[in-house]
Amino acid sequence: MPDVSDESLAQSWHDLMGRYARLTCRLDRELEAAHGLSSSEFEVLQQLHGPAGPGKLRMTELGERAHLSQSALSRLVGRLERDGLVRRAACEADRRAVWIHITDAGRARYQEAQPTQRAILRTETWCAAVPPPEEPAG
Amino acid sequence: MPDVSDESLAQSWHDLMGRYARLTCRLDRELEAAHGLSSSEFEVLQQLHGPAGPGKLRMTELGERAHLSQSALSRLVGRLERDGLVRRAACEADRRAVWIHITDAGRARYQEAQPTQRAILRTETWCAAVPPPEEPAG
DNA sequence: GTGCATCAAATGCACAAGCATTAATTGCTC
């Protein structure tokens, strides 16, 4: 007989799957339609754009920050590079590694897409912390 | 300049992505290795096994409950059927629809896999509600 | 009855992801 807390945990997980599926689906669809980016690509650009400061990161670090597997990231960066949004550059310190630089076009695309992503996060109910989506003032 | 609450929302979403990625990855790997099921297949069997009572559900209903798209579900059910875990049956009331029945083998597989899944949900930190994973008594 | 919009499910096609492997580089030991 299953533990009660196990069952409520399973329920929480099921709910999380639902929220995640709905949100990712909307993000993928709308970011793709409006800016030609998948949600993963957006996340990668976000990591490069923001906290990194110099706008460059090595593959491994980038993979951890964007929660992507090594092979998924390798191909994703390939696509971003093909589209001119990032650039691969040799790493002098460790020649096995590669620096991924965000390009001007990449920054522009990210800045253009950011409001779209933020708006979806605001208007889709996916997290208890999200305030009621529509609160017509007054 | 971005709204502060937007940024914290983006941070929450990023965290959710991380938790989701880690957990799904572990579930997929361990359920696959131990029971030959992906996490989505497990979820589908769970929906058929549990709340449905009679152990049958129509595709559309099943897709909503398991958070799967129509085409993903169609093929997933195809795989489960090939493996003898579910059975498709004509729906007399609406001949466009299809009943998906869980088979005895399907129930057995689910019951065998459930403890594996529950254990992962318990031991992986993915949600504030999860108690500290390892609490060596005393 | 005919005609037509709607809906359920399956499928062709293109693309993304995971696993396993490979190639190149590094750091460590001797």
Place this chain on the structure above:
DNA sequence: GAGCAATTAATGCTTGTGCATTTGATGCAC
């Protein structure tokens, strides 16, 4: 220095997914 395990990233192969389309059934208007 030579030898070797560990690490970084890319890639071949197979599998799963989404989008768009197709097939077949339903319900409604006429």
